[in-house]
Amino acid sequence: MGRAPGLSVRLRLTLSYAGFLMVAGTLLLATVWVFLLRYVPDSTYLGPGPFSPTRSDLMDAFVPRAAQAMAFLLVFGLVGGWFLAGRMLAPLTRITSATRRAASGSLSHRIDLEGRQDEFRELADSFDAMLARLEAHVAEQQRFAANASHELRTPLAVMQTLLDLARRDPGGDTRTLLDRLYVVNGRAIDLTEALLVLSRADQRSFTRERVDLSLLAEEATETLLPLAEQRGIVLETSGDVAPAIGSPSLLLQLTTNLVHNAIVHNLAEGGTVRVTTSVRPETVELTVENTGDVLDPRRVPTLAERFRRGSERIHADHVGAGLGLAIVASITEAHDGALTLAPGPAGGLCVTVRLPLAPA
Ligand SMILES: Nc1ncnc2c1ncn2[C@@H]1O[C@H](COP(=O)(O)OP(=O)(O)OP(=O)(O)O)[C@@H](O)[C@H]1O
Ligand SMILES: [Mg+2]
Incomplete structure (x- = not known):
């Protein structure tokens, strides 16, 4: 499906980390700034000390340091965020690649995510369980189709043999031949009907x-x-x-x-x-x-x-499917x-x- 490409989750998480770090840093610096202002007079002479800072001195000293700190926080937030987001999202990469493999038809692959129980582990385990069920179901369907064809082939092969015999011996007993064909054909019909009932029940396509x-x-x-x-x-x-x-x-x-x-x-x-x-x-x-x-x-x-x-012993006149x-x-x-x-x-x-x- 043609969806517009968006920012990757890793990038978005990184930007959020860095953003939060910047907001927290700004708040912290603002608090420090307000705190300092309380103790420093506007620009008037305060007392007889050897050095009495004014607000403009403070500004000159504080602002470059604050800018440096913010720049450091930004770089730290981006690099750390990228790294952390990568680690957090690693299981998702495995789950996605397993999904791709399953979608391409390989049902035997499992994610087998290790580690403690968390949301990713739960997702991976449910996915594995789903794959296992799907695999068993597909195998069952294949076995069923193989068995069904095998069972249907038997009456058809018997009829073929009967017809062959009759062709080689045109003067043979037609009555017996017809009776036999009738019985064998009946078995094939019963079997087909049984298969149809099975598929109807399996699909749950009936009114209740x-x-x-x-x-x-x-x-x-x-x-x-x-x-x-x-x-x-x-x-x-x-x-x-x-x-x-x-x-x-x-x-x-x-x-x-x-x-x-x-x-x-x-x-x-x-x-x-x-x-x-x-x-x-x-x-x-x-x-x-x-x-x-x-x-x-x-x-x-x-x-x-x-x-x-x-x-065990079956009645000779009942050979079921x-x-x-x-x-x-x-x-x-x-x-x-x-x-x-x-x-x-x-x-x-x-x-x-x-x-x-x-x-x-
Ligand atoms: N009521 C029963 N008592 C004893 N054995 C049974 C009974 N029902 C089923 N079985 C055994 O289970 C087997 C499977 O039964 P199922 O009905 O699926 O097949 P079938 O009777 O052999 O053939 P079909 O029903 O397709 O004509 C039977 O072959 C029989 O050995
Ligand atoms: Mg039966």
């Missing part, structure tokens, strides 16, 4: 309205009931009206993902899923608990990372909520989403 979590829980369990029945899993829903503020479609997606997980990552036989909603003084809670294999407590906190799938819980985490964050994952004591998972209670 009053949503009752207990209604969402009912809707999600109703939709997934056939899947639960097919797997012989009992679904229970209970709880109070739990009003939150947010996007109904995103929060329904969150609930559906949790219930879907609870069904597909459950016991092979005789599993249960319990969905409950409750109201606390400041928050509303949605809890989805399910039976299942015993989970390693150290791995549980990582399950909500993007593209993280459990390595590992985005379900990441979407839940992202939607929860976009609604200023908190997500907790806890392994069940006898296996399975207990997921709790806490959101701010909607004002009455």
Whole structure:
């Protein structure tokens, strides 16, 4: 931006130092002058001393000395001020150069300002913290993009192989080919949709309205009931009206993902899923608990990372992208909520989403 060039802060500080010194020097000399005048008569003869100074003598003696002192103060103020201002502003130079480096794309550099806590140190530390967050965020985005492309490439490559085979064998079973293509294509669509939901939640680009979590829980369990029945899993829903503020479609997606997980990552036989909603003084809670294999407590906190799938036995008919819980985490964050994952004591998972209670 074309801003008019101004005096540097160092120069301005120097001029202020020198200026103050000059004002203080002038005041001091003026005081001395007034003090001297009291003891020296106007120009009349005072008494019989060998030498009795008059005001004009005093003037002659005082003024050149005063001028010398002022000149000295001026030089001293300018040189000392320049030096002091330089020392005071040195951290700013480092902060500025770090900002320039960050602006040119190097996020790994840190200011690492040493010394005691003061305003500059605070600024430098906050700047370093911001750089660290930014760096982590960019790395996360890059990992995400790489993972997403990798995941999308898989169904596309499978389709390519299927089409290749069909081309080489024109008389082959078209029906089976179509069925397979349909399934693989469906996976690619699901994955793309999951990515879109993630980006919508991450950008927080949605309108907020009053949503009752207990209604969402009912809707999600109703939709997934056939899947639960097919797997012989009992679904229970209970709880109070739990009003939150947010996007109904995103929060329904969150609930559906949790219930879907609870069904597909459950016991092979005789599993249960319990969905409950409750109201606390400041928050509303949605809890989805399910039976299942015993989970390693150290791995549980990582399950909500993007593209993280459990390595344990997965139902052959459910190969997920590992985005379900990441979407839940992202939607929860976009609604200023908190997500907790806890392994069940006898296996399975207990997921709790806490959101701010909607004002009455
Ligand atoms: N309710 C649950 N009970 C037991 N394990 C779970 C549960 N929910 C998630 N997990 C584990 O966490 C992993 C990640 O879950 P997530 O929903 O993110 O991915 P996914 O279900 O594998 O795939 P996607 O949801 O994208 O179709 C799962 O692979 C599973 O191992
Ligand atoms: Mg899932």
